[in-house]
Amino acid sequence: MTALSGVSLTIGERETVAIVGENGAGKTTLVRHINGLLKPTKGSVLVDGVDTRKTTTATLARKVGIAFQNPDHQLFSDSVENEVKFAMTNLGFAPEVVAQRVDWALKFFGLEDYRSSSPLVLSGGEKKRLTLACILAWDPEVVVLDEPTVGQDALQKEKLAQIFRLLQSTGKTIVIVSHDVEFLWPIQPRLVVMSGGRVVAEGQISSVMQDRGLLDRARVIQPQLLRLHSELRDRPPAPFLDVSEARAWVEGRDSRQERR
Amino acid sequence: MFWLSGGFVFRRVVSPFHKLDPRVKLLLSLELFFLALVSSTVAEEGALIAVVLVVATVARSLRRIGRTVLFSSLFAAFIFAINLVFGLGLQSAILYSVRFLAIIGSTSVFFVTASPDELEQIMKWMRLPRDVVFAFVTAVRFIPVVMLDAFQIMDAQKSRGLEFEKGNIFARIRNMVPILIPLVVNSVIRSGELAEAMESRAYGSTPRPTSLYGMRTRWYDVVVAAASLVVFVTVTLYIYHLAPL
Amino acid sequence: MTINPRAAESKKTLATIEGLAFRYPDSKRRAVAGVDLEIGEGEIVLLAGPSGCGKSTLLRCINGLIPHMYPGEYSGSVTVGGLKVSSTPMSTLAQNVGLLFQNPENQIFMFSVERDVAFGLQNLSVPREEIRSRVDEAMKLLGISELAFRAPHELSDGQKQRAALAGVIAMRPKLIILDEPTSLLDPRTALEVVSLIEKLNRELGITFIVVEHRLELLVPIAHRLVVMDQGSKVMDGTPQEVLSDPRVEGYGIGVPAISRLYNALSKDGVGFSKVPETPEELARELNRA
Numbered sequence: 001m002t003a004l005s006g007v008s009l010t011i012g013e014r015e016t017v018a019i020v021g022e023n024g025a026g027k028t029t030l031v032r033h034i035n036g037l038l039k040p041t042k043g044s045v046l047v048d049g050v051d052t053r054k055t056t057t058a059t060l061a062r063k064v065g066i067a068f069q070n071p072d073h074q075l076f077s078d079s080v081e082n083e084v085k086f087a088m089t090n091l092g093f094a095p096e097v098v099a100q101r102v103d104w105a106l107k108f109f110g111l112e113d114y115r116s117s118s119p120l121v122l123s124g125g126e127k128k129r130l131t132l133a134c135i136l137a138w139d140p141e142v143v144v145l146d147e148p149t150v151g152q153d154a155l156q157k158e159k160l161a162q163i164f165r166l167l168q169s170t171g172k173t174i175v176i177v178s179h180d181v182e183f184l185w186p187i188q189p190r191l192v193v194m195s196g197g198r199v200v201a202e203g204q205i206s207s208v209m210q211d212r213g214l215l216d217r218a219r220v221i222q223p224q225l226l227r228l229h230s231e232l233r234d235r236p237p238a239p240f241l242d243v244s245e246a247r248a249w250v251e252g253r254d255s256r257q258e259r260r
Numbered sequence: 261m262f263w264l265s266g267g268f269v270f271r272r273v274v275s276p277f278h279k280l281d282p283r284v285k286l287l288l289s290l291e292l293f294f295l296a297l298v299s300s301t302v303a304e305e306g307a308l309i310a311v312v313l314v315v316a317t318v319a320r321s322l323r324r325i326g327r328t329v330l331f332s333s334l335f336a337a338f339i340f341a342i343n344l345v346f347g348l349g350l351q352s353a354i355l356y357s358v359r360f361l362a363i364i365g366s367t368s369v370f371f372v373t374a375s376p377d378e379l380e381q382i383m384k385w386m387r388l389p390r391d392v393v394f395a396f397v398t399a400v401r402f403i404p405v406v407m408l409d410a411f412q413i414m415d416a417q418k419s420r421g422l423e424f425e426k427g428n429i430f431a432r433i434r435n436m437v438p439i440l441i442p443l444v445v446n447s448v449i450r451s452g453e454l455a456e457a458m459e460s461r462a463y464g465s466t467p468r469p470t471s472l473y474g475m476r477t478r479w480y481d482v483v484v485a486a487a488s489l490v491v492f493v494t495v496t497l498y499i500y501h502l503a504p505l
Numbered sequence: 506m507t508i509n510p511r512a513a514e515s516k517k518t519l520a521t522i523e524g525l526a527f528r529y530p531d532s533k534r535r536a537v538a539g540v541d542l543e544i545g546e547g548e549i550v551l552l553a554g555p556s557g558c559g560k561s562t563l564l565r566c567i568n569g570l571i572p573h574m575y576p577g578e579y580s581g582s583v584t585v586g587g588l589k590v591s592s593t594p595m596s597t598l599a600q601n602v603g604l605l606f607q608n609p610e611n612q613i614f615m616f617s618v619e620r621d622v623a624f625g626l627q628n629l630s631v632p633r634e635e636i637r638s639r640v641d642e643a644m645k646l647l648g649i650s651e652l653a654f655r656a657p658h659e660l661s662d663g664q665k666q667r668a669a670l671a672g673v674i675a676m677r678p679k680l681i682i683l684d685e686p687t688s689l690l691d692p693r694t695a696l697e698v699v700s701l702i703e704k705l706n707r708e709l710g711i712t713f714i715v716v717e718h719r720l721e722l723l724v725p726i727a728h729r730l731v732v733m734d735q736g737s738k739v740m741d742g743t744p745q746e747v748l749s750d751p752r753v754e755g756y757g758i759g760v761p762a763i764s765r766l767y768n769a770l771s772k773d774g775v776g777f778s779k780v781p782e783t784p785e786e787l788a789r790e791l792n793r794a
Contacts, residue, residue, distance in 0.1 A: 022691045023662050037415050057418045066419045072449060073409065074416045076441035086438070090421030120445060125556050134420065151607075151688045153555045153718055154759040179691045182721075182762065219693035224721060224762040224784045231788030243762055247769045250791060254775065257794075270616075272654060376616040394614075401616050404658040453611035456565075459574050460604045461625035461672065465596035472623040472636050 003029045005197045008043075013141075016174045018184050018205065021194035022219040027177045030194070031144050034175065035064040047142070062091055065140035069147040071127035075119040080111055080130060083119045088138045105137040125156045132163065142173045149180045157183055181209075185223040186242050193218050206239050268328075268371040275373075277319035281481040282378035283385070288315070288484075289370035291492040296362035298499055305358040312365035316372075325368050332364045333357075376400045381475050390467055398454070406447065413442045519680060519712050520544040524581035525566055526736075536562040538736035539581070544680070549706055549713045551723045551744065554733035555757035560716050563733065564682050566590070567714070569598040586679055599625060603673035603681040607688055609665035610657070618660070618668045619644065619653040625676045643675040646709075647701065663694035667701070674705070681705075682714045687722060695722055702726065721761035724748070724782055732756055745780035763787050 004026045011017050019027045032038040033045045036052040045052040048063055065087075068074065077083040084105050088098045106112045109129045114122060119130055128148070135143065149157050157180075164187060167174055178184055184191075184205065191208045193201040195218040201208050209215065209222055210230065222230075225246060229239040234253070240246035277285070292312060299305045309329065316325035336357040343353035374382075376397055383393040414424075417438045424435050458464070522542040528535040537559045544550055554560050565571040569590050572579045583590040586601045606612055615621035622643055626636045644650045647667045657665060666686060673681060683702070687695035703726040705711050717723045724730070730747040732740035734756050740747045747753055748764040749771065763784050771777065775794075781787035 022693060032415065035419055037418060056423070058421045058423045061419055061421045064419075066416075068412070068416045068419070070412070072446050073413045073442055074420070076438045076445075087420035090423070123557065151685065151718070153757060155555055155757040157759070180719075181692070182719075182759075219691065221692040221696070225766075227784035228763065228766075228788050231785050231792075233792045243765045243769060246766050247773075250770055250775065251773060254794065377620055397616065398614050401614060401657065404656075405610060408658075450611050453606060453608065454614070456570055456574065456604075457606060457612040458614070459570060459595055460568055460599060461676065462596040462599035462628040463624075465594075465628050466630050468630075469627040470630050470633060470636065471627055472620055472633065472640065474633065 003197055004040075007197075007199050009192060009199065009202070011142075011173060011175065013173055014168075014171050016168060016176070016187060016189040017192060018187070018189040019175065019177045019192045019194060020179065020181070020184075020218075020220050025194040025218070026197040027194055028146060029197075031066065031146065031175060031177055034142065034144055035060045035066055037066075058090065061087070061140070062138075063140055064142040064144065065135040065138065066144040067131050067135045067146065067148065069150060071124075071131045074131055074134070075127060077119060079116045080106070080114045080119050080122075081116060083130060084134050084137050087134055091138060093138065101137045101139070105133040108136075109133040124151065125153075128152065128156070129159075136167075140172075142175065143167060144175045144177075146177045147179070148176065149178060149183050161186070181221060181223045185225065188241065193220060195219070210239075268368060270372060270375045271321070271324065272375070273320050273373075275318065275320040277315065278373055279480075280484060281475050281477050282374050282382050283475065283477075284481045284485045284488075285370055285374050285378075286382060288488055289366055291488055292366035292369065293363060295492070295495060295499075296359060296366050298496065299359070299362070300355070300499065302355055302358050304499065305355065305362045308362045309358070309365055312362065312369060315369055316365075319369070319373050321372050324372055325365060328368050329361050329365045332361055336360045377473070378475075381471070381473065384471065385475065390469065394463075402450070406443070409446055410439065410443055413439050413446075416442075517546050518543050519546040519548075520567065520583070520585045522563075522567070522581070522583050525563070525583060526578075526580045527562055527566060527571055528578040529562075529575070530577050535578070535736055537566065540733075540736075540738050542731065542738060542741070544712060544714065546679070546712055547706065547710050548728045549702065549715065549723075549726055550729045550731060551720065551727035552714055552716045552731050552733065553718070553720060553758045557735075558733040559736040560733055561684060562736075564604060564684055564714070564716065567680075568602040568604040568682055569593070569595050570604070573598075596629065599678070600629065600676055601678050601680065603676060603678040605670055605673055605681065605683045605686060607685045609662065609669040609689075612669040612672070613657045613665060616656055617654050618649065618657070618671075621657070621668060622671045622675050624672055629676070639675045639677070640671075643671040646674060646705065647671040661694075662690055663697065666690065666694075666698060670701075674711075678711070680712045680714070682716075684716050685718065686715065687717065687719065692722075695719070699723060699726060718759050720744075720748075720759055721763070724761065732758060745782065749780045 007030060019030065021027050029038065033040060033052065034047065036055065036057040039053045047060055052060060075083060077086060081102055084102045085098055088101060106115055109132065111126065111130060111133060114126070119127065122130060148160055152160065161183070176189065188205055191203060191205040192199055193208060193214065200218055201211070201214055209226055212222065215222060225240045228246065229235055236249055240249065292308065295308055296305065299308060313322065313326060316322045339360050340353045340357040343356055380393055380397045383396065422435060422438055424432065522540055525537055525540045526535050527537045540563060552560055562571065565575065566583050567585065567590065571577065572591055573595050579591065588597065588601060590598060613621045614624060619640055622640045623636050626639060644653060647670055649664060649667050649671060652660065652664060652668065657668070660668065687698055690698065699722055702713055702715065706713055715723055724744045727744050730742065730744040731738060732747060732753065739756060740750065740753060748760060749768060751768060751772070754760050754765065763781060767777070767781055767787060777790050781790055
């Protein structure tokens with residue numbers, strides 16, 4: 001049974017790419033190829049010029065960090081500090097560097113108070129932050145996030161968006177697998193739509209998501225602001241990225257109308 | 261390993277054998293198992309394996325059971341070698357390894373043709389406590405889920421640079437810790453969620469819950485069971501009558 | 506799909522929560538700190554609030570897991586269908602209140618769908634023929650009759666969710682509580698579950714309480730939106746009322762983009778004839794201007 005078929009995709013340095021599609025469309029299967037967890041039966045996967053079939057996941061892990069959806073599938077150490085150290089120890093980082101990075105990661109993700117606590121007693125949101133901390137601690141160039149917003153409330157998502165912006169500003173290449181179109185929309189990533197193991201569309205999110213027929217077939221929904229934009233008479237050429245843009249347009253339009 | 265497990269997982273198939281009362285399936289399997297244990301010549305074991313394969317054919321599961329027996333021969337070869345090493349003689353070595361195959365085949369017949377639901381019915385009929393039956397059925401039900409968990413955990417830890425294949429035996433055992441702890445933790449979490457769901461669906465209200473399905477013994481069940489018993493007793497007598505003690 | 510916002514008002518009360526407070530034994534603060542809530546028959550109530558606000562605890566107080574399975578410091582009362590939850594055994598409560606948890610995987614015990622749907626009925630010693638008809642009825646309602654003999658690991662997430670729900674529906678509860686039923690589903694499947702809830706509510710009159718972070722999925726069918734924060738109920742009204750109240754954005758819940766836009770525009774004096782619930786409604790309002 002083929003999970004993926006004829007998938008060709010290029011992800012450039014510093015790009016942010018979002019992969020959407022229904023459950024079972026092959027999104028997670030695809031991203032598992034990026035760090036060599038899965039090797040292609042046909043074709044090849046090149047990461048920074050290196051063929052994944054010729055190397056190990058542990059080697060690729062230096063450049064590619066994947067944060068999986070379920071934190072309970074990763075956390076095992078006796079302390080949060082050791083948990084964050086784990087990957088760097090495996091990857092052979094020098095102890096001083098490890099200590100430094102652990103300090104940074106705990107601080108950045110607000111987990112300093114839990115440094116010596118067991119990771120297993122943290123709340124759901126804290127566990128999620130911890131798994132991100134574990135990945136970002138070793139500073140891989142490529143960060144892959146598998147459904148980072150599932151089960152998160154609004155505040156947690158806002159924090160996640162902040163982390164996202166930071167990652168983008170530090171020039172990381174980001175691949176995010178997500179259903180959450182509302183979360184993705186303001187980020188404006190390049191969008192890859194998958195369905196039945198194939199890539200059915202690719203391009204800038206604002207153009208790809210205008211094709212409602214395509215989205216229906218791939219079982220993806222449009223974000224609210226895009227739906228609003230497409231129903232408006234006299235709409236502006238570019239869809240609204242966020243609420244303030246939409247508000248500015250409406251009020252600008254009203255004042256334009258008043259002046260007539 | 262995969263092929264081996266294939267012979268112990270139930271698959272929904274329509275066949276004359278599958279239609280039998282689960283207790284008859286158990287009886288036939290136990291008869292074959294017993295005969296596998298007491299047969300004393302390679303010819304007898306061979307005949308038994310042939311019977312297992314014939315039953316597998318009637319159950320339209322020849323490929324699954326046949327494949328399992330075939331791949332068990334790797335382990336059987338190991339048993340053969342061990343016997344030789346310990347100086348038990350060629351005759352015995354061959355006998356024990358073929359016996360192993362017969363045992364695998366006979367137990368496989370039962371597990372391939374009896375669904376966990378039928379297992380549950382048999383256990384209830386045996387008046388095993390409600391909680392024991394439930395624990396067993398639920399455990400079987402979650403085997404594929406736990407396996408999937410294990411693979412996902414391995415993927416997550418490999419992505420953090422963990423390498424299982426490397427190092428001496430001690431390193432390899434140490435590398436199991438990041439897999440085993442999340443597995444255990446997940447199982448504990450799962451048990452908690454299961455307990456909540458069970459309570460919410462009134463589990464425990466009665467020591468003897470009713471059942472959607474019951475076992476019904478039909479005429480062919482009686483015929484098959486009786487016939488098999490006759491054959492079984494005859495063969496057993498034959499083995500003991502002629503076997504040197 | 507129109508909902509008459511007045512429809513829920515004319516029905517009688519199904520559940521009453523009065524002064525409910527609960528503290529887990531190993532916790533210093535109360536998870537639920539004095540909640541008063543009335544649920545009317547036939548209502549679909551959307552319950553929202555940030556993580557840790559006490560939603561999950563409240564749900565368990567309504568279906569009886571608290572205090573029967575989780576003892577702790579409990580005060581106040583919860584009454585469902587005339588039954589006082591703290592003094593009614595779970596076996597009776599299970600026939601009045603159903604609770605569907607987030608992960609369908611851990612609610613399916615049996616090796617085949619139909620036997621799992623039968624699970625609750627077997628526990629209640631329902632006779633075999635009745636189990637058969639109720640199981641068939643529940644599977645038909647949920648559209649999973651062809652999946653009767655499938656094993657759970659052969660099902661998709663959406664199918665698992667339906668199977669779990671069928672198992673609850675078979676018990677014929679008057680009230681069904683869903684704890685983040687769509688969080689593990691993709692949006693399309695989530696929408697299918699939402700329309701299923703609406704159908705069950707409309708055809709069978711089942712009352713629903715749904716906890717959900719992605720409010721925009723449930724708002725179109727909800728009669729009421731209740732917001733919790735730090736163990737207390739802080740807002741309660743129709744979705745339009747609550748979402749158009751400027752306080753709502755201060756509670757850390759996922760206020761849909763359309764509602765946020767509406768609130769911002771209203772504050773600036775833009776006129777609307779009604780509170781829009783969907784982007785299409787807002788567009789219609791704006792096109793009228």
